[in-house]
Amino acid sequence: MSQDQQGHDEHGHEHQQSFISHYIFSTDHKMIGKQFLLLSAIMACFGGFMAYLIRWEVAFPNTPAPFFGLVTPDKFNAIITLHGTIMIFFVGMPFLSAFPSNFLVPLMIGARDMAFPKLNMASFWITFVGAVLLVSSIFVPGGPVAGGWVGYPPLSASSEFTGVKIGAVLWILALACALVSSSLGGMNYLVTAATLRAPGMTFNRIPMTVWFLLASAITFFFSAGPLIAGAFMMLMDNAFGTGFFLPAKGGEPMLWEHLFWFFGHPEVYVLFFPALGFGLDIMATFTRKPVFGYKLILWCTGSAVALSYIVWAHHMFMSGLNPLLATPFSITTILISVPFAIIIFCMFATLRNGAIRLELPFLWIIGFLATFLIGGLTGIFLGSASADIYLHGTYFVVAHFHYTLFPSVFFGGFGAVYYWFPKMYGKKLNEKLGFLHLALTFIFFNGTFWPLFKVGMGGMIRRIADPSFYPQYHQFQGLNAFATVSAICLIATQVIFLWNLVLSLNHGPQAEKNPYQSNTLEWIADSPPPHGNWGPVLPVVTSDPYEYSKPGEAKDWQPQATNLPV
Amino acid sequence: MFEMLGNLPEQLSSFAGDIDSVLKFINLLTGIFFVGLEGYLIYLVVRYRQKKGKTAKYEHGDKAQILWILAFTLIIVFLDFLIDYKGAHVWATVKEDLPACDMTVQVQAKQFDWTFVYPDKDGNFGPNAISSYREFHVPVGKKIHVVLTSKDVIHDFFLPEVRLKQDVMPQRFINEWFDTQKVGTYHIVCDELCGYGHTRMTAVLHVDDQQTFDDWLASKEKEQQGGTAQ
Amino acid sequence: MDKNTTLPVLGFEPGDQLPTGHYSGPVGLTPGRLGIWALIASEIVLFAGLFGSFILMRLINPGWAEEARHLNLYAGTLNSLVLLTSNFFMMKSSKSFVEDRAEDARKFMVFTMLAGFVFLGIKAYEYSGEFAHGEFPTSGGFWSFYFLMTGIHALHILGGLFAIFLLLSKTRHEPLVSLASRANITGIYWSFVEVVWIFLFPLLYLLA
Numbered sequence A: 001m002s003q004d005q006q007g008h009d010e011h012g013h014e015h016q017q018s019f020i021s022h023y024i025f026s027t028d029h030k031m032i033g034k035q036f037l038l039l040s041a042i043m044a045c046f047g048g049f050m051a052y053l054i055r056w057e058v059a060f061p062n063t064p065a066p067f068f069g070l071v072t073p074d075k076f077n078a079i080i081t082l083h084g085t086i087m088i089f090f091v092g093m094p095f096l097s098a099f100p101s102n103f104l105v106p107l108m109i110g111a112r113d114m115a116f117p118k119l120n121m122a123s124f125w126i127t128f129v130g131a132v133l134l135v136s137s138i139f140v141p142g143g144p145v146a147g148g149w150v151g152y153p154p155l156s157a158s159s160e161f162t163g164v165k166i167g168a169v170l171w172i173l174a175l176a177c178a179l180v181s182s183s184l185g186g187m188n189y190l191v192t193a194a195t196l197r198a199p200g201m202t203f204n205r206i207p208m209t210v211w212f213l214l215a216s217a218i219t220f221f222f223s224a225g226p227l228i229a230g231a232f233m234m235l236m237d238n239a240f241g242t243g244f245f246l247p248a249k250g251g252e253p254m255l256w257e258h259l260f261w262f263f264g265h266p267e268v269y270v271l272f273f274p275a276l277g278f279g280l281d282i283m284a285t286f287t288r289k290p291v292f293g294y295k296l297i298l299w300c301t302g303s304a305v306a307l308s309y310i311v312w313a314h315h316m317f318m319s320g321l322n323p324l325l326a327t328p329f330s331i332t333t334i335l336i337s338v339p340f341a342i343i344i345f346c347m348f349a350t351l352r353n354g355a356i357r358l359e360l361p362f363l364w365i366i367g368f369l370a371t372f373l374i375g376g377l378t379g380i381f382l383g384s385a386s387a388d389i390y391l392h393g394t395y396f397v398v399a400h401f402h403y404t405l406f407p408s409v410f411f412g413g414f415g416a417v418y419y420w421f422p423k424m425y426g427k428k429l430n431e432k433l434g435f436l437h438l439a440l441t442f443i444f445f446n447g448t449f450w451p452l453f454k455v456g457m458g459g460m461i462r463r464i465a466d467p468s469f470y471p472q473y474h475q476f477q478g479l480n481a482f483a484t485v486s487a488i489c490l491i492a493t494q495v496i497f498l499w500n501l502v503l504s505l506n507h508g509p510q511a512e513k514n515p516y517q518s519n520t521l522e523w524i525a526d527s528p529p530p531h532g533n534w535g536p537v538l539p540v541v542t543s544d545p546y547e548y549s550k551p552g553e554a555k556d557w558q559p560q561a562t563n564l565p566v
Numbered sequence B: 001m002f003e004m005l006g007n008l009p010e011q012l013s014s015f016a017g018d019i020d021s022v023l024k025f026i027n028l029l030t031g032i033f034f035v036g037l038e039g040y041l042i043y044l045v046v047r048y049r050q051k052k053g054k055t056a057k058y059e060h061g062d063k064a065q066i067l068w069i070l071a072f073t074l075i076i077v078f079l080d081f082l083i084d085y086k087g088a089h090v091w092a093t094v095k096e097d098l099p100a101c102d103m104t105v106q107v108q109a110k111q112f113d114w115t116f117v118y119p120d121k122d123g124n125f126g127p128n129a130i131s132s133y134r135e136f137h138v139p140v141g142k143k144i145h146v147v148l149t150s151k152d153v154i155h156d157f158f159l160p161e162v163r164l165k166q167d168v169m170p171q172r173f174i175n176e177w178f179d180t181q182k183v184g185t186y187h188i189v190c191d192e193l194c195g196y197g198h199t200r201m202t203a204v205l206h207v208d209d210q211q212t213f214d215d216w217l218a219s220k221e222k223e224q225q226g227g228t229a230q
Numbered sequence C: 001m002d003k004n005t006t007l008p009v010l011g012f013e014p015g016d017q018l019p020t021g022h023y024s025g026p027v028g029l030t031p032g033r034l035g036i037w038a039l040i041a042s043e044i045v046l047f048a049g050l051f052g053s054f055i056l057m058r059l060i061n062p063g064w065a066e067e068a069r070h071l072n073l074y075a076g077t078l079n080s081l082v083l084l085t086s087n088f089f090m091m092k093s094s095k096s097f098v099e100d101r102a103e104d105a106r107k108f109m110v111f112t113m114l115a116g117f118v119f120l121g122i123k124a125y126e127y128s129g130e131f132a133h134g135e136f137p138t139s140g141g142f143w144s145f146y147f148l149m150t151g152i153h154a155l156h157i158l159g160g161l162f163a164i165f166l167l168l169s170k171t172r173h174e175p176l177v178s179l180a181s182r183a184n185i186t187g188i189y190w191s192f193v194e195v196v197w198i199f200l201f202p203l204l205y206l207l208a
């Protein structure tokens, strides 16, 4: 049995790092994780503000929005585009993939850091540059890009159609930064998990969070390439006047649609997988039970990753694709629901016969399940090509994908934040404020998006700045106003979390090492873990991650490594 | 989820009812699963709360339970396929097979309006073709063949009452068809973001009886010839 | 290699504060080598997207065959040979690292880089010839793809040259053996860039 004898130098903590190398150009995986967290929080403010503007304009068209002014149609288009791009690439990706992968993967597998700490730092700064480019596009002449986050050409490929040139170039560059950074990050997580696991951390002892973060990284890894290629073409079209996607110059817009959705569909799993991983770990801890069907879940995840690459055309049923292709893609879409159904049922089975502690992170995960379920079920409407003839491009779609993305990002993501916060900062978050945050988020989230199913079923199309122009939509004014008020409350609710953060970081009670009596390795490290994570010796893993309530044991948990004091 | 189908616009085409019945079928199935699964979730959380003296059951997934899960999943897959099976003929009717139509109209989209072009007397879309701006007149009961094309960016031709939707691609001609069953005026909207004027890119679908339609077309033709003669 | 030996974590400088970890990867692979293969995997997907798009568009536009004939086949062929030679030098250099022959390692690296620059020079010559004929990236689909694909490839060559340059400058301060793994990785990447060209060349020049 090998342990690293050289160990971590004990004087490491006294070793004063300068502010810059500690907080800014840090190569410590935990600090980089927190940097990603902060970045996603800042970008969420932008994305949230834009969500407010969108909702305001839809419910109260042609009335100036407080704190902004009138949302004119060109501004509206730019705002939905920025909202989508920011939420997916600069909130979802950093918050659900980069932050937890950085913070948790080395801790949960018993490593001291990532395999390539410098690359890791680079990947953060590339994302940062992308975010700055995107935000700065608001201020350039011509305004930001306004072609929708899917960037369909010709609209998004030439300033001829929108009058936006610099903004479009900045948008593509920002997209490229996000894609490259996440690819580099993914490579890092994969190599780390492959090569730096603590002694005894065999494959079937890896916690679900790590597995799912890796699944997310792999899914991203093999779908981003074509879109990076597409982004190059789009860039040349916009910046140099080539015609890759412009039919007038012999190009083909459908090519972009294929490249985009070949990435776009897997991307929704990139955001969904991490939430599943957190969910399984948090459930095991609070049900005091092993995760049900560990191996089965992994097989399902693997097949979901594989299938995710062959369903993309279900986003293109109305695009003029050969209609005969609808059937094969409907079938793959049905097939991919199989592994996810099994995983969700395994979660249910984990709850069954448990001794559930109704603590805060657990309730966030239940909120995740309860809402995501609606997203999954409504997906069946859209996966049916014939129903999609009517529903494509309506608010039904908006409601559906927010019911998949929002639960993953907010319920799953906040579940993780509340759960691992003590490990991250050594402080506990205030429970009461946390419950309030959860309850209000749950209520207002449903209040925002449930009405949109009805509005969409009524035929109201998305991405229109001025519904008052459409007499047939006047009947939905009430529902729209209700959704908007809920959305504003939903956004305002997040202030509770910020307040909680400030309060708990300053006055919160000191967190124990392992406040939930959880098994996985990160709970053996100090809270917060020091540079190098483990002190002089590495943990030696001796058991599976979820040995809770094992009959005949004195306590109902069994840390994965026993050579270190818990 | 149950009551939202009430918002569907009226059914104008012969296939509108078929599409709605697919929607209803899916709505029913997902509604049942929604109630069942959410209910079960709440039941599990409440029923298995931690209680004094009771510990959780140490189980990793015994065969029986896994079989239950697989069986349940199989049912779901079966229902999924049932939905697709039911939907397949609707899809084929609307999108795959172009029936013999009574009339062909070219729909030209550009930023940010619609032009509907009717063939001249010889059935050609030549210089004598009759174009109508933002007003789409069709005779009731007839099968209309529409040829969709765009001059600039991608638009989307959406007739909510007809339940027809199709992206309009630049420099391509996409063939679609529909019919109508009731006289009246209905909506045409653009359902693909196409620029700052997208929000107002609408048109009106007039379903006329044959006589009114013929009169309208004749007057349009006259108007146009008068226009070119000057 | 014993599964349980502890390896220095690549990516750290020797003076770095972080200590070693426990190596759990496949026998015979280092994190660095695994990393480079992962990088190459992601690059393969990128080029697959690029090549796939090209092939698709090429099938739609049979007229492109005619335009492909305007490419400078001689320059292209010569460049393939240049890259091949360059790879040969890099292999030689990697070997010298293992055998601890500093002079050779450096010499062959310089040769590798020279060949790389010759490649870029010939490419530039080709570009200028095409510009002179009035063929620009904006001169239609084929030319857009041609310039994009060769341009992206040239960027990869530049990246590879930079990596080799870094390695070269390191040999002045560090013992060769400690750089052997890094040389190996750089070599793998350099061969990948070569392989991309091997696919690119027939696709653009020969499918006329």
Ligand code: HEM
Pocket (backbone or CB within 6 Å): A048, A051, A052, A054, A055, A080, A081, A083, A084, A085, A087, A088, A091, A092, A147, A148, A149, A150, A398, A402, A405, A406, A409, A448, A462, A463, A464, A487, A490, A491
């Ligand atoms: C505060 C919560 C949110 C509200 C109120 C909100 C509201 C909206 C609305 C109303 C639209 C539709 C715009 C239209 O089609 O006219 C939209 C689009 C979109 N949202 Fe959100 N959203 C929220 C959070 C999120 C989150 C968390 C994500 C993803 C992680 C997200 C991703 C998107 C995307 C991708 C689009 C499509 C943009 C486009 O049409 O190009 N949103 N959002």
Ligand SMILES: [Cu+2]
Pocket (backbone or CB within 6 Å): A264, A265, A311, A312, A314, A315
């Ligand atoms: Cu999809």
Ligand SMILES: [Cu+2]
Pocket (backbone or CB within 6 Å): B155, B156, B190, B191, B192, B193, B194, B195, B198, B199, B201
């Ligand atoms: Cu439009």
